[in-house]
Amino acid sequence: MPFEAKPEGAVLPVLEPGYLSIRALRKEFDGFVALDDVTLDVRKGEIFALLGGSGSGKSTLLRCLGGFETPTQGTIDLDGQRINALPPYQRPINMMFQSYALFPHMTVEQNIAFGLKQDGMARDAINRRxxxxxxxxxxxxxxxxxxxxxxxxxxxxVALARSLAKGPKLLLLDEPMGALDKKLRSQMQLELVNIIETTGVTCVMVTHDQEEAMTMATRIAVMDAGWIQQVGKPDEIYEQPANRFVAEFIGSVNLFDGVLDEDLPEYVTVRTPLFPAPIYVAHGITGYEGQPVAFALRPEKVMIGKDEPAGDTNKAQGVIEEIAYFGSHSVFHVRLPSGAKVLSNFANSQRWASDGLTWGDTVWVHWRDNDGVVLTS
Structure with a gap:
């Protein structure tokens, strides 16, 4: 397949060699590029998540780290050691698979001891470990x-204990919660983090579940089509997405296309046919007047009410078209005269707190000057 240019707006990590250092990693399968120039640093002791959809390259990257796939080009260094050419059994790495891969004929303690016995550790030392x-x-x-x-x-x-028993320098987790039901998954996320942090092991996990990555990881790399779109802490990824893909992939978002009307160091304004009033953002960006942009606004940042808010910007009037009730919050779908739909999260902090708003009501949606992000790609 022809090679594509990297998408504009992808935020790549600063090249500061980490405990795990990946440089210009590429993996091809019969001409298909699964990983394209992946450069990444993972710090010692952190839980790092590779987050992406199917075909994003996250699992291929994990398999390259574990030695189950050989990169077409690029380097992988762990604690100062080049491990590209090492087979899986010679790498100071253990992997916990989604299926757990426990030996059914062995007891819990025998499963944990298996790798230690394979290494020829003395019986007393095995029992202690x-x-x-x-x-x-x-x-x-x-x-x-x-x-x-x-x-x-x-x-x-048990699978985690077996993976940690040999004291690996790097622990790889492949969809660690994939085999659990939703309620147990939420409980085990924090439990797993506590166990990993107690040992101090460096961990790289693969997941397609945004909530799992946001809950468990110190930092996240969002991947798409073999590229890293953005690396950052969970709140950075959510609040300051680098581009449209990240904004749409992480959580719910309102996205409105427009153009930069004013571009000053102190503020910018965005004009869009979807709103009668301009969008005002209380900080500058690196752009130019007339530049096509998108304005990203999380639903929980959108306020909703029957009274018109003060000011001439960041507001629009519409009609409540749908209400989705989620227990802790409700999501109001407000249709504007332009045809655009605005989602607004309403916290159900009181029982029947949303009785004042219902289907068909004419309402105003509005937001504060720093609640949204202007995306240039």
Missing amino acids: VGEMLELVQLGKLAKRKPHQLSGGQQQR
Whole structure:
């Protein structure tokens, strides 16, 4: 397939060699480029998430780190050691698979001890290490059980203990919550983070679940089509998306196309046919007047009410078309005369708090000067 230019607006990491240092990594499969010039640094002791949809390249990158795929070009260094040419069994890396891959005929303690026995560790040392791992994951009372006698969360902790038993320099997690139901997944996310942070191991996890990445990771790399679109802390990724792809991929967002009307160091204004009033943003950007842009506004930043707000900017009148109730909050779909739809999250902080607004009501939507982001790509 022909090579494409990198998408404008993709934010690449600063080249500061980390504990795990990936440089210009490329992986091709019969002419298909799965990873294209991936450069990334992971700090020692952090939980780093590779987040993206199907075909984004996140799993291929994880398999390259584990030694299950050989990069077409580029380098991978871990703790100052070049590991590109090392087979999986020689890398100081362990991987916990989505299926957990526990041995069904072995007990919990035998599963944890397996890798240590393969390394020829003395029996007494193995027993001590297995005991430490059982205590870490709080499964000492279940040491003699076999995997089929455990819950999904318990199986996950056994798989994690086995992965940590050898004291790897890098732990790889492949969709760690994929086999759990939603309620257990939420509980295990924080539990898994606590266990990993207790050991101090550096961790790279792959997930397509935004909530999982935002909850567990110290930093996130958002991937698409083999490229890294943005790297940052969860709040940075959410509040300051680098481009349209990131804004739309992470959470819900209102996106309005327009052009820069004024571009000054102190503020910018965006004109769009979707709103009768201009959009005012209380800081400058790197752009030019007349430049096509998109204005990204998270629904929870949009205020809604029947009274017209003060000021001449950042507001529009419309009609409530739909109301979606989610328990903790409701999402109001407000249709503007231009045809544009604005989503507004309304926190249900009181029982029946939204009784004052209903379908068909004419309302005003508005937001503050720093609530949105102007995207130039």
